[in-house]
Amino acid sequence: MRSDGREPGRGRPLRAGLIGLGAMGRNHARVLAGLDGVELVGVVDPAGGTVLGGAPVLAELNDLLALGIDYAVVACPTAQHEGVGLRLAVAGVPALIEKPLAHDARAARRLVEAFRGLVAGVGHVERYNPALQQLRARLANGELGEVYQVSTRRQGPFPSRIADIGVVKDLATHDIDLTGWITGQPYASVAARTVRKSGRPHEDMVAVVGTLADGTMVSHLVNWLSPQKERYVAVTGERGCLVADTLTADLTRQVNGAVATEWDTVRAFRGVAEGDVIRYAFRKREPLLSLHEQFREAVAGRPAETVGLAEGLHTVEVAESVLAAAGRQNLLGVPTR
Numbered sequence: 001m002r003s004d005g006r007e008p009g010r011g012r013p014l015r016a017g018l019i020g021l022g023a024m025g026r027n028h029a030r031v032l033a034g035l036d037g038v039e040l041v042g043v044v045d046p047a048g049g050t051v052l053g054g055a056p057v058l059a060e061l062n063d064l065l066a067l068g069i070d071y072a073v074v075a076c077p078t079a080q081h082e083g084v085g086l087r088l089a090v091a092g093v094p095a096l097i098e099k100p101l102a103h104d105a106r107a108a109r110r111l112v113e114a115f116r117g118l119v120a121g122v123g124h125v126e127r128y129n130p131a132l133q134q135l136r137a138r139l140a141n142g143e144l145g146e147v148y149q150v151s152t153r154r155q156g157p158f159p160s161r162i163a164d165i166g167v168v169k170d171l172a173t174h175d176i177d178l179t180g181w182i183t184g185q186p187y188a189s190v191a192a193r194t195v196r197k198s199g200r201p202h203e204d205m206v207a208v209v210g211t212l213a214d215g216t217m218v219s220h221l222v223n224w225l226s227p228q229k230e231r232y233v234a235v236t237g238e239r240g241c242l243v244a245d246t247l248t249a250d251l252t253r254q255v256n257g258a259v260a261t262e263w264d265t266v267r268a269f270r271g272v273a274e275g276d277v278i279r280y281a282f283r284k285r286e287p288l289l290s291l292h293e294q295f296r297e298a299v300a301g302r303p304a305e306t307v308g309l310a311e312g313l314h315t316v317e318v319a320e321s322v323l324a325a326a327g328r329q330n331l332l333g334v335p336t337r
Contacts, residue, residue: 013039014299017069017093019061019084020076021045023159024098028073029055031292038296041067044076065091071119071299074098079164082107089114096295098123100173101312103165105320108313115309119298122312124177127305128287128294131244131251134280135235136182143253144237149217150179151236156229158198166202168194169319172222176322177307177315178233179220185212187318192326197225208322240275249284252277 016038018028025045032040033052040055042064049057058064061084064072071094074084081102088095095115101122102108111120126132139147152175159170180186190210194203205223212218231246240255257273297304 013037014070014296015039015041015068017041017064017067017072018043018051018055019045019064019072019074020080020098021047021051021057022075022077025075026051027288028075028292031286031288032073035289035292035296037300038292041069061087065093069093071095071295073123075123077164078169079103082111085111086114089118089120092118094119094299096121096123096292097309097312099125099177099312100165100169100316100319101309102316103169105313105317108309108316112309112313120309121295121298121306122309122315123291124174124181124307124312124315125287125291126174126178126246127181127307128290129244129246129249130282130284130287131246131249132178132182132233134251134282135233135242135244138242138253139182139235139237140184143239144235144242145239147183147214147216147235147237149219149234149236150183150212151219151232151234152179152221153230153232154220154222155226156224157227158204158224166194166200166323167204167222167224168206168322169316171224172206172208172220172322173315173319175220175222175233176318177311179218180212180311180314182233182235183212183214183216185214185216186314187211187218187321188213190318190321190325192322194323194326203323203326206322206326240272250279251282252279254278 016032021043029051040053042055043051043057044061044064045057072088074081074095074097081097085097099122102111154171154175188211190208192206192208195205196203198204204225208220210218233244235242242253244251254277255275257275294304294306298306
């Protein structure tokens with residue numbers, strides 16, 4: 001309860017602040033400015049000016065804290081997540097921190113510890129994509145039976161706005177998080193290769209193969225070197241394949257054409273044939289809006305589905321394992337450029 005004597009979210013809007021007004025920050029500002037039960041009261045960014053709803057753009061985080069906020073959204077460059085997050089934690093302010101949680105695992109662990117006892121979350125927005133939510137629910141219902149493989153492709157043009165991390169921590173963290181989330185399984189092992197073509201110190205492309213704790217195979221192809229923008233998730237199991245396009249929030253299922261038998265003496269793996277293809281119809285809401293609605297509920301003390309900081313830490317740890325695996329010597333001993 002704040003100094004006005006009213007509980008946040010009950011009888012008055014939650015007062016939200018935003019740190020960072022870059023490309024993603026502007027999207028957060030747009031959603032916060034129109035979010036029911038929330039008032040965007042200030043933004044911290046060197047640019048100055050005003051944003052949607054007339055909220056002032058402030059020079060310092062202390063200026064924002066002085067306004068008396070109920071929670072903050074951290075959308076500044078990844079290298080600044082730790083410093084900003086720790087200051088918010090010391091001030092007792094709940095925080096939604098953009099993904100990745102931090103620039104490395106040590107910083108992410110410090111954030112996990114700092115926010116113990118406070119509401120905090122990570123902005124892994126793909127969890128709120130309607131196609132992936134449908135896919136996850138269908139996996140949980142056993143529609144594919146045993147899951148064999150999760151394969152993702154996330155490709156697109158070079159984002160000049162990203163300068164402090166490479167494609168693994170910027171983009172592949174989406175696929176790492178969503179894979180663990182839809183399957184309910186943590187990563188057990190990874191192998192990877194990266195390339196650098198943009199002239200920057202960070203990688204521009206990565207190919208990852210690995211396994212989850214239950215033995216499910218995973219593969220991720222991620223780059224920002226392609227003019228083709230692609231967001232593809234395919235889950236293959238014993239009864240067919242579910243494919244999500246998260247750009248359009250479409251989900252399709254291709255069923256195995258083979259008919260299973262219960263006669264033990266003739267049961268054998270005979271392969272599969274092409275079966276029926278089904279495209280599902282379901283309600284489609286903007287994932288970022290859904291993310292903010294859930295975090296608003298969490299701050300207000302109501303039931304909510306948010307991504308905890310411990311989950312964000314695991315994603316950063318897997319991303320670092322990917323980079324470490326990519327840095328190991330080629331097993332064939334052939335040098336690569």
